[in-house]
Amino acid sequence: MAxxxxxxxxxxxxxxxxxxxxQSGSHPGSQPLASNSAFPVAGxxxxxxxxxxxxxxxxxxxxxxxxxxxxxxxxxxxxxQLPRRELWDVRVQIMAExxxxxxxxxxGNHDVKTGVYEGGFKSWESSVDLVKVLASSHPxxxxxxxxxxxxxxxxxxxxxxxxxxQWAMNSKASSASFILADYNPTVLQLVTLPxxxxxxxxxxxEEVPLLSEAFSTEGELDLTPEIVEAxxxxxxxxxxxxxxxxxxWSPEFVGLITNAQSHADGPGAEQATxxxxxxxxxxxxxxxxxxxxTLALMQHEKxxxxxxxxxxxxxxxxxxxxxxxxxxxxxxxxxxxxxxxxREETEGVRRGVVRCxxx
Numbered sequence: 001m002a003x004x005x006x007x008x009x010x011x012x013x014x015x016x017x018x019x020x021x022x023q024s025g026s027h028p029g030s031q032p033l034a035s036n037s038a039f040p041v042a043g044x045x046x047x048x049x050x051x052x053x054x055x056x057x058x059x060x061x062x063x064x065x066x067x068x069x070x071x072x073x074x075x076x077x078x079x080x081q082l083p084r085r086e087l088w089d090v091r092v093q094i095m096a097e098x099x100x101x102x103x104x105x106x107x108g109n110h111d112v113k114t115g116v117y118e119g120g121f122k123s124w125e126s127s128v129d130l131v132k133v134l135a136s137s138h139p140x141x142x143x144x145x146x147x148x149x150x151x152x153x154x155x156x157x158x159x160x161x162x163x164x165x166q167w168a169m170n171s172k173a174s175s176a177s178f179i180l181a182d183y184n185p186t187v188l189q190l191v192t193l194p195x196x197x198x199x200x201x202x203x204x205x206e207e208v209p210l211l212s213e214a215f216s217t218e219g220e221l222d223l224t225p226e227i228v229e230a231x232x233x234x235x236x237x238x239x240x241x242x243x244x245x246x247x248x249w250s251p252e253f254v255g256l257i258t259n260a261q262s263h264a265d266g267p268g269a270e271q272a273t274x275x276x277x278x279x280x281x282x283x284x285x286x287x288x289x290x291x292x293x294t295l296a297l298m299q300h301e302k303x304x305x306x307x308x309x310x311x312x313x314x315x316x317x318x319x320x321x322x323x324x325x326x327x328x329x330x331x332x333x334x335x336x337x338x339x340x341x342x343r344e345e346t347e348g349v350r351r352g353v354v355r356c357x358x359x
Contacts, residue, residue: 049253051260052185052244057193058232062093064222065194070159072128074135082131082162083198084123086219090190126313126351127159127278133311133342133353134163140171145307149261149273151179151297153249153290154280158192160311161276162199168240169203175239179260181253185246196242197223197231204234249293258300273301273308281314282323291331298337298358309357311342316350325352332356 066089069081138144152161161178168176178196182188201221205211210230214222221227235242243260247253261273275294281287294310301308314325329339336359343353 046248046250047183047185047246049245049247049250049256050185051256052188052246054193054232054242054244057189057244058228060189061194061197061223061228063224064216064220065089065198066218066220067194067198068219070123070128072131072163074132078135080131080135080163080166081202082159082166083195083202084157084159085191085194085198087122093190123157123159124279125345125349126315126353127157129343129345129351129353130160130276130278130311130313131163133313134160139164140167140173145272146173147272147274148175149177149179150276151181151257151261151273152276153181153293154277155180155182155192156187156278158195160278162195165196165199165240166203168238169200173238173240177241177243177261179243179245179257181245181257183246183248188244188246192244193242197221197227200231200234201227249289251296254293254296254300257297261301262304273297273306275308275310276312277310278313279315281312281325281328282318283321284323284327287323287328287331291328291335294356295332295335295337298356302358309355311353311355313343313353314351316352325354329354 066086067083068086069083072080072082074080139147147164150161150164152158155161158180161180164176165178180188180192182192198221201211201214205215208230210226214224214227216222234240245253245256245260275297277290277294280290290312298308298310312325312328314323314328316326317324329341332339337356338359339354339356341352341354345351
């Protein structure tokens, strides 16, 4: 049986109506270029790298989802509201679909359950820090860098990608590919995909009667076949792709991602890839695995003449488990990359956001 541990921080999800609590956690996987895994557990095999088709995931949605809105202050310049499926609603779905005595990993008291669950059901502080950094670059506006490929590793609730998705809808961006990866496939099915549907539905509810009728006053959205078809039609018309991957970080995982990118890229189009990770370096093993994975993805993009950068949001030090943003910066620079700090939070648990590019 896999071991479990908590970081001794608050296990609660971040809230928009109070100061965000100190927490930790992430979504590591296996180490691509070394024998050790990101979270080695004796006798516990890691989940294999797996792709998940959107059609199949849509067919497994519940009839409705309950949600709340996380109101993020973008450093006084504006704000953005990001939808998140309620955790209690996830629990209800799981209890209705499975007759099991054990709670689904991630819905109990552990921030992370080693080799089983990597924190994806909860939203972490550094993901909000990444949203603020992304907002400062004014993505999808005239003159700004156009991200045609967005890759979020350890995505969980997907807050940074959700923000980019909303800004893309605001600008009526012609095309974009969102690659969303989490160790746990259940996280992708139960929170990541529903959050994207919610973001789309909220954005278009005033102009599409079908959507305005699908929202209830109790903060729920009906996921009727017509709603799901309208969501698919929107993605198709806007040339927006949602690609989902689960499992441990490994050479096979990198291969799945790069293969998906090559199929998503349009011929002759200007391509820029951004790779995002929040709280993905909480231990030395996870740090090494994340570093090797992002380097492999960046080197692939560079070899194909494309621009790629990595944005990492993390705590300065993960007490008790050994991960460190400073260690990540040192190791990434030692591999020849340019790393710059874009943001630092000094109140409470110290956190930062860094940008990494290859020369």
